[in-house]
Structure formats: C-alpha cells, structure tokens
Amino acid sequence: VGESGTKDAILESARSRFAEYGYDGASIRGIAADAGVDPALVHHFFGTKEKLLVAAMRLPAVPSELLQDVVGSSTDRLSEMIVRTALGLWEVGARDTALALLRWAVTNEGAARMLREFLADTILRLVASVAEPTDAELRASLVASQIVGLGITRFILRIEPIASASVDQLAQAIGPTIQRYLTGNLREQSSNHSSIGIDWYGSEE
C-alpha cells in the first residue's frame, strides 16, 4: 500500500480505538499497532492526538487552534465571538460532520464517551481558562450546553425563528448568556435577577 493507503489504515484504526477506548484511553501506540505501522509514522502524518481525531472524524477545523484564535482576539467581545465562531463552523459544511458525530454519539455509548472526552480535553479546557476561576469547569460546561443547543435547534431540528435568524441577531441574543456563564454570578436567587430590565411579571413576593 502507498502513503494514502497507510494513512487510511491509520484513520480507520483511530476511529475504532477512539470508539472503543474513548479519547483519553486510545493511545497513538495502540492505533499504530492496529494499523501495523510505527507510532512515529502516526506522529509524522498527523501530529497530535487531537489532530488525528480531527482527521479521523473529518472535522472542518482543529478546535483548540480555532478557539485559541478566538480567545486571543479582543476579549471585550469574546462571548459574541464564541457564538459567531460556532455558527460559522456549522455553516461551512460542518453540519454534515456534526450530524454524523451526533448520530454516532446517540447510538453508541463509546462514541458519546469519545466525544465527551475530546470536548473536555480541547474546547472545554480552553473555555475554562478564560472563565472566572471560581467554578471554571461548570462555567465551561454551561457554555457548551448553550452552544450545543443552539447548533441542534438551528441546524438539525431547524426550529423557527432561530433557524433563519441572522448571525448578528443570535450573537446579540446569546452573547450575554455566554458572558454570564463565563464571568457572572451563577448562584443568584431568581427573585432578584440583576439582568432583567423589564419587570414583566411584576413582583408578587
């Protein structure tokens, strides 16, 4: 087999190992052994384990690199940038990949574990690093919950009007949610929200 045949064999082994052992448990060494090649060749072709998974899953970008750019940009609008980046990724053909990943994750517990560990090791860790240190991991997972839900309602369920809203509109509507999850008070009592401009229900307490 030529170089492309070898690469395909490595990617195939990677998919099996990731699904069986999770992202943390799958080793480059094990993947190389399954493909019948030297681990150094895997590193040579694909670099890091993250990049190997990106290639194996045909993700449109390396999450940590992409997010590193976002995090490195103007922190003033970081929360809106996170929304915009996530929406942009989906738009550029990531929808099919995300659908395939999600399909896999909802039908295969091993795949769900792989996705969970991958998200934790790459995206969530980076998001936690820009969150307020208290409850940083909870903050990162709350951000993930809103971004994942946005993707699914807009692109898979296609619930209106979120499905056809402009990126600007969604960035404005959802940016403050991300911002609050990153740096706001997560333990406030609902009866005295500082965030509500309109006291629409009146105070009945």
Add this chain to the structure above:
Amino acid sequence: VGESGTKDAILESARSRFAEYGYDGASIRGIAADAGVDPALVHHFFGTKEKLLVAAMRLPAVPSELLQDVVGSSTDRLSEMIVRTALGLWEVGARDTALALLRWAVTNEGAARMLREFLADTILRLVASVAEPTDAELRASLVASQIVGLGITRFILRIEPIASASVDQLAQAIGPTIQRYLTGNLREQSSNHSSIGIDWYGSEE
C-alpha cells in the same frame, strides 16, 4: 383483533404518518384510514392529536398539560421552574425516550420535521405566550435552545460537571438565562451588558 390490537394498529399508523407528513400534515383521518378504523375511534381512544403523538412516541407526559401547570404556577420563579421541569422529565425515564426521538431525528429528516412541528405547536407556543410579546417566537426558540442543549450535555454527552450538578445548582445557573430570553433585552450591545456583575476583562474600549 381486540381493543389493544386496534390501538397498536392506530399507533403504528400514527408513527408512519407523523414521520412521512410531519406533525401538522398528518391527519387523524389519514391515520385512521391506514389503520382501517373510523376516525371517531381514534379520538375515542386517544383524544387530541397531541395525545396521539404522546402515545405513539411513548412520551412520559403531555407537554402542553405539563407546561400549563408550570405556567400556571408562581410566575415569580417561572424560569427556574422551566429548568426544573425539563430536568425532572429527563430524570424519570424520559432519557431513553428522548434518546430514541433524537436518534430518529438525526437519521430521518421526516422525523426531524415531525419533532420540530410538534415542539412548535405545543411547547413553543405555550412558552411564547408567557414571553414578552416583542419577539415572542424568537424568545421561545432561544429557551428551547438552552433546554435542549442542557438535556444533551447532561444526559447524552454527560459532560462534567453539568452531568452531576444538582438540580438546584442548574436551576440557579440557568434560570436567569431563561428569564432573560423570556423578558430581557435581546438586542443589547455586548460592550454594555447590564447582566455582568464582575467586569472581569476590564473595559478596553
């Protein structure tokens, strides 16, 4: 066939018709015809179209009835109640149903359409009715995006620490998001969030 055989035939026809024509397009008349029974019998056994879908999908509750109770309860903590109700539903065995529905929706465009129309006609309409009238539909779909994302990250991807957080903790953390989507300003510029207590990044503008 006896009564239970007839009911099963109706539920089977309902599943096919909902998947083929969507929730709006499937008619009780058509479902009855497929099952070889009179439409009146479908109404007699199952009541409304919503309840027929609830039975066909084995949902653990009738969404509009459940939410009607929530909406009718103390409006002071409505947003937290929405989070608690959604989490409670998942806990009591709805996880398998939700997984099955989600699996179906990500593998079958007809099923995605059915789910979208069902959500729009029942849950979203009710949520929109308690939202501020301006952008009420957008507000309801934003609420859906956060609730769907919460369910998927907590119960399917099982991302930590959201997966093991207490219901109280999540209600406090996510309630204000729901509240803002229902009644807050969705068009504010990110540079002057009224919702952020901690100016963690400093003002660079």
